[in-house]
Amino acid sequence: MYQLQYSMALTKDQIFAQVDAHNIKNISLQFTDIFGVLKQTTIPIDRLEEVLIDGVWFDGSSIKGFMRISESDMLLQPDSSTWYVLPWSSGSFKTGNMICNILHPDGEPFKGDPRYALQNTLMKVKQAGFEMDTAPEIEFFLFKRDSNGKPILEPSDSGGYFDLAPFDGGEKIRDMVTEAVHGILDVEMAHHEVAAGQHEINFTYKDALEMADSVQIYKFALKQAAARNNVYASFMPKPISGDNGSGMHTHMSLRDKSGKNSFYDPDGEYFLSETANQFIAGILEHIKGISAILSPTVNSYKRLVVGYEAPVYVCWGPKNRSALVRIPRAKKGTENKATRIELRCPDPSTNPYLAFSAMALAGLDGIKNQKTPPPATLGNTYLKNKDLDTLPGTLSEAVMEMEKSKIAREALGAHIFDVYLEAKKREWESYNISVSNWEIENYFSLL
Numbered sequence: 001m002y003q004l005q006y007s008m009a010l011t012k013d014q015i016f017a018q019v020d021a022h023n024i025k026n027i028s029l030q031f032t033d034i035f036g037v038l039k040q041t042t043i044p045i046d047r048l049e050e051v052l053i054d055g056v057w058f059d060g061s062s063i064k065g066f067m068r069i070s071e072s073d074m075l076l077q078p079d080s081s082t083w084y085v086l087p088w089s090s091g092s093f094k095t096g097n098m099i100c101n102i103l104h105p106d107g108e109p110f111k112g113d114p115r116y117a118l119q120n121t122l123m124k125v126k127q128a129g130f131e132m133d134t135a136p137e138i139e140f141f142l143f144k145r146d147s148n149g150k151p152i153l154e155p156s157d158s159g160g161y162f163d164l165a166p167f168d169g170g171e172k173i174r175d176m177v178t179e180a181v182h183g184i185l186d187v188e189m190a191h192h193e194v195a196a197g198q199h200e201i202n203f204t205y206k207d208a209l210e211m212a213d214s215v216q217i218y219k220f221a222l223k224q225a226a227a228r229n230n231v232y233a234s235f236m237p238k239p240i241s242g243d244n245g246s247g248m249h250t251h252m253s254l255r256d257k258s259g260k261n262s263f264y265d266p267d268g269e270y271f272l273s274e275t276a277n278q279f280i281a282g283i284l285e286h287i288k289g290i291s292a293i294l295s296p297t298v299n300s301y302k303r304l305v306v307g308y309e310a311p312v313y314v315c316w317g318p319k320n321r322s323a324l325v326r327i328p329r330a331k332k333g334t335e336n337k338a339t340r341i342e343l344r345c346p347d348p349s350t351n352p353y354l355a356f357s358a359m360a361l362a363g364l365d366g367i368k369n370q371k372t373p374p375p376a377t378l379g380n381t382y383l384k385n386k387d388l389d390t391l392p393g394t395l396s397e398a399v400m401e402m403e404k405s406k407i408a409r410e411a412l413g414a415h416i417f418d419v420y421l422e423a424k425k426r427e428w429e430s431y432n433i434s435v436s437n438w439e440i441e442n443y444f445s446l447l
Contacts, residue, residue: 009079009080009081010080010081010083011080012049012052015048015052015080015083015096016048016049018083018085018096019045019048019096022085022094022096023092023093023094024045024085024093024094024095024096025044025045025093025094025095026042026043026044026045026093026095026096027042027043027044027045027047027048027051027095027096027097027098028040028041028042028095028096028097028098029041029042029043029051029056029076029078029098029100030097030098030099030100030216030220031076031099031100031101031102031113031115032114032115032216032351032353033063033114034112034114034351034354034416034419034420034423035296035351035420035423036114036296036349036350036351036352036354038216038219038220039063040097041056041058041076042095043056048096051078052078052080055075055076055077055078055100055103056075056076057073057074057075057076058074058075058076059072059073059074060072060073060074060102060110073105074102074103074104074105074110075102075103075104075105075107076100076101076102076103077100077101077102077103078098078099078100079098079099079100079101080098082097082098082099082213083096083097083098084096084097084098084217085097086221086224088224088228097217099115099213099216099217101113101115101116102115102116111413111414111415111416112413112415112416112419114351114353114354114416115209115212115213115353116413117353117354117357117411117412117413117416118208118209118212118353118354118356118357119209120357120413121356121357121360121361121411122208122209122360124360124361124364125254125360125364128364128367128368129256129257130254130255130256130262131207131254131255132207132208132252132253132254132255132356132360133205133206133207133208133211133252133253133254133255134205134206134208134211134250134251134252134356134359135188135202135203135204135205135206135211135250135251135252136202136203136211136215136248136249136250136251136346136352137200137201137202137203137247137248137249137250137251138200138201138202138203138215138218138219138235138246138248138348139198139199139200139245139246139247139248139348140198140199140200140201140222140233140234140235140246140348141155141195141197141198141199141233141234141236141239141240141246142155142156142157142173142197142199142226142231142232142233142234143155143156143197143231143232143234143239144156144231144232145230145231145232149230151232151234153239153240155195155196155197155198155240156197156231157192157196157197158196173222173225173226173229173231173233175190185203185214185217185218186203186204186206186214187201187202187203187204188202188203188204189201189202190202195240195243195244196243198243198244198246201218201222203215203218205251205253205340208252208356208360209356211352211356212352212353212355212356215352216352219235219348235348235349236299236349237295237297237299237300237302237303237347237348237349238299238300238302238303239299241302244309245302245303245310245347246303246347246348247303247310247344247345247346247347247348248346248347248348248350248355249342249343249344249346250342250343250346250355250356250359251328251340251341251342252340252341252342252343252359252363253276253339253340253341254275254279254363260336261336261337261339261340262275262276263275263276263279263339263340263341264276264335264336264337264339266335266336269376270318270327270339270376271330271335271339272327272339275367276339276341277372277373278363278366278367278369278370278371278372278373279341279363279364279366279367280316280325280341280363280366280373281366281371281372281373282362282363282364282365282366282367282369282371283325283341283343283359283362283363283366284314284315284316284324284325284373284374285362285365285366285371286361286362286365286405286407286408287314287324287345287362287391288314288389288391288392288398288401288405289401289402289404289405289407289408290358290359290362290402290405290407290408290411291345291391291392291398291401291402292392292395292398292399292401292402292408292420292421292424293350293351293354293355293358293402293408293411293412293420294343294345294346294347294350294355294358294359295345295346295347295349295350295391295395295398296349296350296351296395296424297349297395297427298394298395298427298428298431299349300347300349300395301392301393301394301395301398303347304345304391304393309321309322310344310345311323311324311344311345311391312390312391313377313388313389313390313391314388314389314390314391315374315376315377315388316341316373316374316376316377317376317377317378318376318378320376320377320378320379321344322380323344323377324343324344324345324391325341325342325343325344326341326342326344327340327341327342327376328340328342343359345391354411354412354416354420357411357412358407358408358411358412360411361407361410361411362407362411365407394428395424395427395428395431396428396432398424399421399424399425399428402421402424403421
């Protein structure tokens with residue numbers, strides 16, 4: 001079975017050279033569950049050679065959404081092209097890390113593996129004559145901890161957009177993580193965001209599979225760095241009522257077989273090619289059906305409201321940050337490389353493998369069926385909304401749209417789609433019958 005990989009795998013000798021150079025004693029084998037949570041198991045260094053060849057067994061029934069207990073034996077097969085080492089150590093030694101593919105005992109890919117879902121989609125993109133690149137902007141909050149080390153809902157600083165120290169209390173942590181992932185991930189920029197305690201990391205464009213791995217590695221490194229500085233890193237979309245939420249705006253484009261940007265046309269409006277316009281049309285047509293993937297939590301829809309720089313209306317436009325799909329301005333002379341689109345509704349609670357898979361197939365459907373997008377929306381969409389469709393307003397609405405979406409089912413595969421959909425229905429039901437602090441504050445002493 002073909003396993004799509006994004007770079008040249010390291011040889012056994014290259015890995016062992018790094019083991020010696022970094023005094024590595026343990027290896028963490030990492031994978032992502034259906035809901036975007038990074039999991040890992042650790043092996044001692046003397047098992048590395050064996051595991052590189054044969055993988056390591058684990059109980060799939062213990063991972064939410066994977067397998068039933070009667071058929072739970074599964075294999076973690078390390079992808080040696082994902083090898084990385086973080087600079088901090090446990091005692092006198094460091095730990096090596098690799099992201100794994102999940103296989104059945106017979107060596108076939110497990111279709112409940114989110115990484116496989118993206119690999120499968122990228123093969124379809126390749127068969128259509130393209131390669132897909134992405135570059136997310138990941139926003140997050142840093143919160144203080146109490147005297148017992150428990151996170152509290154108090155931002156770690158009072159900074160604002162692009163602020164410097166002392167107002168930017170997260171500069172040290174951002175620098176620590178950026179340095180930690182240097183040579184592992186390509187970070188373009190990191191800065192303080194609008195809200196107190198809010199920060200953003202921007203990645204340099206790369207292949208969608210490599211980028212999904214990068215998102216998971218960065219989240220892992222950031223949470224470790226935050227803990228080492230006695231603060232808590234949260235990727236919750238809207239942790240503070242009345243303040244800006246955290247998004248994962250995702251820039252994307254396609255390359256043809258020669259490596260040229262398929263979204264660029266020197267004669268096109270906004271330098272967009274017909275392919276780019278068709279891709280935009282596909283995204284807009286299918287966005288409701290994939291919203292429960294891109295914005296996957298109850299809390300996600302507290303972010304997607306008017307007034308907090310989050311998209312609400314299904315539209316597109318040049319340079320327009322109130323639009324769902326924005327066409328960023330490229331520096332003059334770089335349009336052939338920099339022409340791209342930016343999808344602004346995803347948030348960092350999403351599973352990046354499933355998110356990129358859904359985006360790719362929605363856009364690809366627009367190309368295959370030669371769809372045409374509606375006219376671009378110019379100006380503030382919040383003030384021009386009479387004729388514009390809207391994103392789902394709640395997780396419940398998003399789940400209902402997803403249930404009807406053929407693109408969502410194809411992007412996730414039947415196994416993940418069914419498990420994911422059922423889990424999200426239960427999540428909404430649990431939320432819907434819970435009694436919130438708002439209800440207590442507004443009704444308890446009144447009624």
